[in-house]
Amino acid sequence: xxxxxxxxxxxxxxxxxxxxxxxxxxxVRRHATKDVGIPEREDSFLLGVGEKCFEGPxxxxxxxESLDFYHDPSSKAIQRAKRTLVALGAMTKSGDVTHxxxxxxxxxxxxSYGRMLVxxxxxxxxxxxxxxxxxxxxxxxxxxxxxxxHTGWHKYTKQTKSDLLAQYDVYxxxxxxxxxxxxxxxxxxxxxxKATEVMERLERDLKLARIPLSAITSEEQDQLxxxxxxxxxxxxxxVDEKNEATHVFTKRRRHLSGSxxxxxxxxxxxxxxxxxxxxxxxxxxxxxxxxxxxxVKVDWLVDLAPHLFASRRGKTxxxxxxxxxxxxxxxxxxxxxxxxxxxPITEMTNDNMRLFADAYAEWAFEQIERERRTFxxxxxxxxxxxxxxxxxxxxxxxxGHVISLDALSSKQRLELINxxxxxxxxxxxxxxxxxxxxxxxxxxxxxxxRRGWQPKHKRxxxxxxxx
Numbered sequence: 001x002x003x004x005x006x007x008x009x010x011x012x013x014x015x016x017x018x019x020x021x022x023x024x025x026x027x028v029r030r031h032a033t034k035d036v037g038i039p040e041r042e043d044s045f046l047l048g049v050g051e052k053c054f055e056g057p058x059x060x061x062x063x064x065e066s067l068d069f070y071h072d073p074s075s076k077a078i079q080r081a082k083r084t085l086v087a088l089g090a091m092t093k094s095g096d097v098t099h100x101x102x103x104x105x106x107x108x109x110x111x112s113y114g115r116m117l118v119x120x121x122x123x124x125x126x127x128x129x130x131x132x133x134x135x136x137x138x139x140x141x142x143x144x145x146x147x148x149x150h151t152g153w154h155k156y157t158k159q160t161k162s163d164l165l166a167q168y169d170v171y172x173x174x175x176x177x178x179x180x181x182x183x184x185x186x187x188x189x190x191x192x193x194k195a196t197e198v199m200e201r202l203e204r205d206l207k208l209a210r211i212p213l214s215a216i217t218s219e220e221q222d223q224l225x226x227x228x229x230x231x232x233x234x235x236x237x238x239v240d241e242k243n244e245a246t247h248v249f250t251k252r253r254r255h256l257s258g259s260x261x262x263x264x265x266x267x268x269x270x271x272x273x274x275x276x277x278x279x280x281x282x283x284x285x286x287x288x289x290x291x292x293x294x295x296v297k298v299d300w301l302v303d304l305a306p307h308l309f310a311s312r313r314g315k316t317x318x319x320x321x322x323x324x325x326x327x328x329x330x331x332x333x334x335x336x337x338x339x340x341x342x343x344p345i346t347e348m349t350n351d352n353m354r355l356f357a358d359a360y361a362e363w364a365f366e367q368i369e370r371e372r373r374t375f376x377x378x379x380x381x382x383x384x385x386x387x388x389x390x391x392x393x394x395x396x397x398x399x400g401h402v403i404s405l406d407a408l409s410s411k412q413r414l415e416l417i418n419x420x421x422x423x424x425x426x427x428x429x430x431x432x433x434x435x436x437x438x439x440x441x442x443x444x445x446x447x448x449x450r451r452g453w454q455p456k457h458k459r460x461x462x463x464x465x466x467x
Contacts, residue, residue: 087234087249088115089305108205109135116231117206119304123223129203129211130220131227134168136199138292143167143195145186146275146291148258152185159261162225162294163270165216166261171195172213186259228294230304232269237290238338239265245290248333257291267296267338298331298340309333318359319344323405325356348403354396356403361388361395364420371422375434383434386425394419 085091088111090101103121104114113135120131137143144153144167156177157169174192182189203210216224237245243256245268254272262268270290279285301309312330319326319342329340345352365388372383398408398416405413418424423431 084234085111087305087308088112088231089307090115112231116227119227119230125209125211127220127223129208130168130213130216131224132202132206132208133171133199133213134164134224136202137167137171137195138164139198140191140194143188143191144170145188146257146259150186151259153187154261157261160263161221162228163260163262163292164228164294165221165224168216172215225294226300229269229296229300232294233305233308235269235271236296237268237270239268248336254288254290256293257289260293262293262295265293265295267298268293269296270294298338299329301331301338312337316345316355316359318356318363320363325352325359325403345403352403353401357395357399358392360399360416361391364391364395367420368422368425379434381434384426391419
């Protein structure tokens with residue numbers, strides 16, 4: 001066993017250090033144009049090394065940190081690789097290889113793609129073939145250019161959920177595109193042929209059925225996205241309204257790539273990417289981006305990585321977009337809570353009917369408070385608040401027997417909607433007074449727009465302004 005272990009150690013060092021060095025040199029060349037850092041390239045190799053070391057033939061474990069590399073990777077790179085393997089579910093924190101890790105080892109691809117293929121093994125052959133094609137495209141660096149200037153290829157996809165699926169659509173459309181147009185629309189011609197070769201190799205190595213590639217169906221889209229997220233579970237980013245992305249685990253901040261087809265995501269999986277662009281002053285500016293984006297459904301996370309995410313009791317609320325009582329799953333990771341999608345509640349029970357009325361009252365209270373705070377900015381007159389208990393009582397009278405607005409008559413629906421407006425509770429006379437003194441208390445932009453432009457001879461004289 002000792003001899004076997006020693007031989008394995010030498011084999012690993014010999015097999016790993018050459019590609020690591022070669023790829024490091026390639027990374028330096030790419031660094032001049034795209035600012036791809038060597039640590040990121042080290043990580044991709046170390047992930048594969050880590051799997052071999054911790055698993056090994058006959059279950060013999062070797063710690064990667066004990067290997068003697070000719071080109072020594074940094075200890076930080078090794079630790080990153082270990083953390084990624086743990087996040088992917090390939091290895092426990094104590095270094096034991098999991099069932100998922102052993103399945104990943106069967107695939108001749110890097111670890112993230114191996115995790116995607118493990119997840120796809122639960123799907124049909126069509127999905128597996130399409131995922132292999134998507135991986136083939138990504139292994140050559142993609143077939144489209146990044147950046148907001150290169151988005152002509154967008155017209156060949158209707159995808160709004162995943163950049164990886166969008167590139168698959170573009171690949172299918174290639175027979176209809178003249179190669180001379182590749183440069184203008186942002187397609188990387190040299191990568192097209194490479195991607196085809198990688199797809200053919202993966203088809204052989206993975207022993208996939210020879211199924212002609214076809215368009216992705218709506219059912220397959222969710223399955224493929226779930227597989228992609230499984231392989232990028234360590235690169236999750238929450239996105240705010242400014243398209244700024246915050247890494248769920250490390251809290252690093254970046255911007256979403258301007259070439260992404262994904263629209264208005266809240267949570268995404270994607271790859272960090274640094275792009276250097278020239279400035280007007282002649283220097284270079286580094287843009288910290290996230291590319292290769294796929295929208296994430298929070299509901300997937302507990303199933304894909306139960307060692308990282310825990311389900312919390314979901315909250316029930318009124319969803320104004322659907323007019324229904326809805327629930328939202330909550331998922332906790334570390335000190336952060338992620339919110340899932342809104343799911344309408346359709347079961348008519350006494351509890352749900354009471355919950356609908358109370359949830360609507362809570363939503364109405366928030367709308368009234370927002371309106372009250374807006375008026376308070378421009379008026380010194382005290383504006384009374386409306387009690388939650390009062391709203392709850394009125395909502396139960398109007399909607400105590402339904403779980404959606406659609407179930408009410410038009411008259412009841414209008415009364416319930418008006419319950420969320422400040423004027424319903426304070427009266428028209430009071431509201432008129434609030435809007436009657438713009439010169440004294442200032443006025444809102446809405447009031448200015450409503451009054452519009454007036455010729456000089458019709459404008460009211462203001463002594464304070466003209467004195």
